[in-house]
Amino acid sequence: MEKAIHIAVVPGPGFSHLVPILQFSKRLVQLHPQFHVTCIIPTLGSPSSASKIFLETLPPNINHTFLPPVKPEDLPQGAATETQIQFTVTLSLPSIHQTLKSLISSTPFVALVADAFAFEALDFAKEFNLLSYIYLPTSATTLSWYFYVTELDKETSCEYRDLPQPIRIPGCVPLHGRDLNNQAQDRSSEVYKLFLQRVQRFHLVDGIFVNSFLELETGPIKTLKEEGKGYPFVHPVGPIIQTGAGFGSDANAIECLAWLDKQPPCSVLFVSFGSGGTLSHEQMIELAYGLELSHHKFLWVVREPSSLASDAYLRAKCDGDPLQFLPFGFLERTKEQGMVVPSWAPQVQVLGHSSTGGFLSHCGWNSTLESVLQGVPMITWPLFAEQRMNAVLLCDGLKVGVRPRVHENGLVERMEIAEVIKGLMDGEKGVTMRERMKELKEAATNAIKEDGSSTKTLSQLALKWENLV
Numbered sequence: 001m002e003k004a005i006h007i008a009v010v011p012g013p014g015f016s017h018l019v020p021i022l023q024f025s026k027r028l029v030q031l032h033p034q035f036h037v038t039c040i041i042p043t044l045g046s047p048s049s050a051s052k053i054f055l056e057t058l059p060p061n062i063n064h065t066f067l068p069p070v071k072p073e074d075l076p077q078g079a080a081t082e083t084q085i086q087f088t089v090t091l092s093l094p095s096i097h098q099t100l101k102s103l104i105s106s107t108p109f110v111a112l113v114a115d116a117f118a119f120e121a122l123d124f125a126k127e128f129n130l131l132s133y134i135y136l137p138t139s140a141t142t143l144s145w146y147f148y149v150t151e152l153d154k155e156t157s158c159e160y161r162d163l164p165q166p167i168r169i170p171g172c173v174p175l176h177g178r179d180l181n182n183q184a185q186d187r188s189s190e191v192y193k194l195f196l197q198r199v200q201r202f203h204l205v206d207g208i209f210v211n212s213f214l215e216l217e218t219g220p221i222k223t224l225k226e227e228g229k230g231y232p233f234v235h236p237v238g239p240i241i242q243t244g245a246g247f248g249s250d251a252n253a254i255e256c257l258a259w260l261d262k263q264p265p266c267s268v269l270f271v272s273f274g275s276g277g278t279l280s281h282e283q284m285i286e287l288a289y290g291l292e293l294s295h296h297k298f299l300w301v302v303r304e305p306s307s308l309a310s311d312a313y314l315r316a317k318c319d320g321d322p323l324q325f326l327p328f329g330f331l332e333r334t335k336e337q338g339m340v341v342p343s344w345a346p347q348v349q350v351l352g353h354s355s356t357g358g359f360l361s362h363c364g365w366n367s368t369l370e371s372v373l374q375g376v377p378m379i380t381w382p383l384f385a386e387q388r389m390n391a392v393l394l395c396d397g398l399k400v401g402v403r404p405r406v407h408e409n410g411l412v413e414r415m416e417i418a419e420v421i422k423g424l425m426d427g428e429k430g431v432t433m434r435e436r437m438k439e440l441k442e443a444a445t446n447a448i449k450e451d452g453s454s455t456k457t458l459s460q461l462a463l464k465w466e467n468l469v
Contacts, residue, residue: 002034005462005469006109009037009135010096012117013044013070013088015051016275020137020366021115022058023240024209029061031455032462039064040099042092042118044084045072050275067095080191081384082183085117086198096121104128110468113209119201131206131465138365140212140220140236141172141393142181142386146199147224147231149184153196160184171223173397179388203232207461211238211365213454215443216372216398235461237454239369239444242348253346256299259339260350263297266357266434269379269421270350272301277362277383281305281325283411288330290417291338296425298338299356301345302326309383351376357434358424363390363401375441377401377433379420381412400437402429 009025011018018041025037041047041064055064070088079087103109111131114121116138125132136143148169152160160167160177167175178185183195202208213236214221224234260268271291273279279287284305291298304322322342323331331340347367350356351374359371360379368390371378378401380391394401404412404420424430447454 003469004036005032005034005465006036006038006103006107007111007113007465008040008100008103008109008130010040010042010112010114010118010121012085012115013042014085014276015048015054016364016366017085017115017117017137018051019054019242020211020240021113021135022054022062023242024113024135024137024211024237025062026059027237027240028458028462029059031458033061034466035061035462037062038103040096040121041066042089042096043067043069044075044088045069065099067092067099076190080182080189082117082191083194086194089118089120093120097124100124100128108469110465111206116198116202119198119205122201122205131468132204133207133209134202134205135209135211137211138386139368139390139393140210140217140224140234141169141397142365142389143202143208143210143234144169144172144220144224145175145180145386145389146202147229149199150196153187159187169220171219171221173219173393175389175392179392181386181389182384203230205232207233207235209235209237211240211369212236213238213444213447215447216440217393235457237458239373239448239454241366241370241373252341252344253349256339256341256345257349257353260299260353260355263355265354267425268297268299268353268355269294269358269360269425270299270345270347270356270376271360272345272347272367273303273362273381273383274364274367277364278303278306278309279383280307284325285327286411286414287417288327289414290412290421292330292334293414293418294421294425295337296421297355298334299345299350300338300340301343302340303343348374358421358430360421363387363394365390368394369444372400372437372440373444375434375437377424377430377437379404379424398436398440400433400440402433 009021011021029035047066070091075084075087109130112125113133113135116134116136122132160180163177183191186192221236224231302322305325348370351370356376359376360381361367363380363382378394380394380401380403382388382391391403395403402420402424404416407413446452
């Protein structure tokens, strides 16, 4: 019988941070059943029901422990989402330390893996003689930016969005400053200072797992792996995505898929802004009219509007029926054209359905990878975090996405939405994007096969960990 090998993982707070690091853990124990993973979970307030349901789906060699929750009133009032996440981890550090100490007193552990926002937990790795790793659930392009920003910070005096030329991050598609992640948009802010502190710590770990694969991000990954750069070892292990049915109502899932069954192949545009993205009411109205004017089939996951794009990111809103915010008569007028569902749909199954021909997405990296694995081209509608960077990669780099133009009033207007939908679903550009996506789908599938590049990467590391026991 093989000896059990133990590692600990620490996600950032929130469902969108918990799921990626546990999907990585599931992938590890699936390939190497002798591994056992303990997940130490910081929380802001009570854990969400979605988190609890997801944890129930884990195999027996992954267990978890919730830390005492941080109280929202203990955080800086009015702080940005990124700051809330960071401070929640900081306030949880004593509990993380105590939990690790207790675990290691009875069982030998070999490694500690932390979410990018939980990097402070890695300070304990040396104390307990553990190898330290960051699991980055985002792109290699984003990681390249993290390594480059400290250099750019020293040589730039203005805001990055005011730079006249695109920023050329080594190995990456050029990016305008306005398309960098939210934390880099105000260099005088506390958010930016915390961001710089965090990325500087990335240099001090034993390795970084990135949820990508060579064929998707050839330039960034090759550059990150070049010797002499002074980077830690970068391990592309993707695409790792959520594979379960989801965390909404089964009735909702059945209804969505039954409706798709009745639609022609590649005829439906799936519209969803992930588990945390929200639109303003004004933008929600424009999107509704844009969908209607396109005369294309659509399946739209509607969330209650908010002026804060990441409003549902840490705490899901369920204050009422989001459908009441739609334009008067919209549901009746479009009942033959589309389906509108509140809050949640089984995204992996929807994207994999033969009737789905396009995906209007906020460009969260999980959603992006799900779209790639199903070969569905995208309309990119980034909202927050690093989503604008992902949109540039999809549209300018990989050429599998199209990005609608934002008007001077800050809105994507209905006529623009309708035209972009028609271009994706009907136009020659849409045909080309679909072909490119098919190639990426094949490459993604190959990367996680038994002899695939990402599988080999993870197996080589597992062997290294085994040799430590």
